[in-house]
Amino acid sequence: MTLSVFDIFKVGIGPSSSHTMGPMRAAREFVMGLERDGLLAQTEQIAIRLYGSLALTGAGHGTDRAVLAGLEGADPETVDPDSIDPLLQRIRSSGRIKLAGKHEIAFDEPMQLLFMYHERLPRHSNGMRFTALGADKQLLREQDYYSVGGGFVVRGDESESQQTQVRKAPPYPFGSGAELLALCRANGLELFELMLANERTWSTDAQVRERLLHIWQVMQACVERGFRQTGVLPGVLKVRRRAPKFYRVLTESSADRPLDVMDWVNAYALAVNEENAAGGRVVTAPTNGAAGIVPAVLHFYRRFDKDASDEGVMRFLLTAGAIGMLYKKNASISGAEMGCMGEVGVACSMAAAGLVAALHGTNEQIENAAEIGMEHNLGLTCDPVAGLVQIPCIERNAMGAVKAINAARLAMRGDGTHKVSLDQVISTMRQTGADMSTIYKETSQGGLAVNVPEC
Secondary structure (H helix, E strand, C coil): CCCCHHHHCEEEECCCHHHHHHHHHHHHHHHHHHHHCCCCCCCCEEEEEEEHHHHHCHHHHCHHHHHHHHHCCCCCCCCCHHHHHHHHHHHHHHCEEEECCCEEEECCHHHHEEEECCCCCCCCCEEEEEEEECHHHCEEEEEEEEEEECCEEEECCCCHHHHHCCCCCCCCCCCCHHHHHHHHHHHCCCHHHHHHHHHCCCCCHHHHHHHHHHHHHHHHHHHHHHHHCCCECCCCCCCECCHHHHHHHHHHCCCCCCCHHHHHHHHHHHHHHHHHHCCCEEEECCCCCCCCHHHHHHHHHHHHCCCCCHHHHHHHHHHHHHHHHHHHHHCCCCHHHHHHHHCHHHHHHHHHHHHHHHCCCCHHHHHHHHHHHHHCCCCCCECCHHHCCCCCHHHHHHHHHHHHHHHHHHHHCCCCCCCCCHHHHHHHHHHHHHHCCHHHECCCCCCHHHHCCCC
């Protein structure tokens, strides 16, 4: 699998990369395929079935909304989040849908968008099946898709590597943390320099810089909006936004309090994940459920390090992206496979490594920080109350961001030598995820999800 840092950091909308962005992309790809192959105009009916975790927590994660928007041609990277409610109201009031925004057909949502609560497709818990029928219910096309975390989608039995093999191979391919460090040593490169060299395979330096700083700009805009918005988040839990109050208290007080730095980190993380829960625009880092950790730590770096710069932000994101690739390749970034250690744990590991890189730590210290960040998230469950990406998800990002900063500090107080390697902790994470009961992996069938009343 040939990955880019921009596969790890993607602009999208909330509340979930696997349950919102992935299904939207799959639905859009399905109808665009019908159009490309001349089947769209022949389509008279379309049916969607959601399986496994997508069925069990899809309503709370906005999967149905995402699928309908995707069928109309919406792309998670470019769609205006404020346009989705009017689109859904039109579909539901008229009983008609415009496939790819062009071909209108009758659509009975309760009958044609089904949640298969007791079934699972064989490959992954986040399975979808799209069916297009023509005249006399003739089968035009049926396709299975899997949303495998972080907004990544694969078709049927196709591997992810088949979808990325069209890319030219980079000069420094790596499949493990050990290989990454060895390549850096052999070529006299800092980790971010190796990543930049790989990205040059597909883009110019100017393009990489522009895209990385755009990612940072979207993260900043998300925090700023999160500080402005007030009120209650969507859903039965009626969770009230807390980031605006954090921001107001921090900016209105002139007192110099020792723990204000931690409160700023909390505020940044809460702002992002409250926006995510409201369906706003976020950056997958590497997922939406963990989208607040990297931005919170980046904001910490820019606000509290006197030497902070855009170059430091680029070092941070390139390095964090490399760590995310290792988890994507050797374990998973899907909460439906790994529990929340696949989301918050991976984001914590990425942010810790990125911060060390921004602060000019060594490659060995970066690897150490990444290892610490995951080691103390092993076994973290994914148990969203009411299937919403709110409790414990929002606070969990604040905790993950603080933990990432501490992991970076611990690593930078040492010389990079340590007993447990990043590869070993990733392997342990994969094994722990495989052993973890399904009820703790984004199904809302265990943990807090069954012990906390929904209303």
